[in-house]
Amino acid sequence: MPLYLLDDDDVFIPACEAALKEIFHRFDVDKDGALSRDERDAFAVAANGEKFSEESHAELLEYFDCTPDGKLTLEGFLEMYHLQTSSDEDETWKDLKAFGYNEKLNLVKEIPESASEKVAKKEEKQ
Secondary structure, eight states: OOOOSBOTTSOBOHHHHHHHHHHHHHHOTTOSSEEOHHHHHHHHHHHHSSOOOHHHHHHHHHHSOBOTTSOEEHHHHHHHHHHHHHHOHHHHHHHHHHTTBOTTSOBOOOOSSOHHHHHHHHHHHO
């Protein structure tokens, strides 16, 4: 049985927060502490098989913590996952497993050449 990801105070358990932070940093290719549109799309492809829609990008920027130039911060990423986990914890588990975490929130496998590496290659060309 998987762990509950939120505690009784509606806060991420430490292992879940650590896993989400690791996933965020995996996709923060340029290491600026925020996810650009390309980095967010790489994350979305790795998690769900497709990029965010225009509407989803707009909602991320409207509802979650972002930089003035439209990058999703770590805080915003955690806010996004908190909202998802509060309404559908199974969906968050699906994502965690897609990123290589087991039911005890241990990283047990790396995803293959990640979409984040593809973003890095794309950004190097620009």
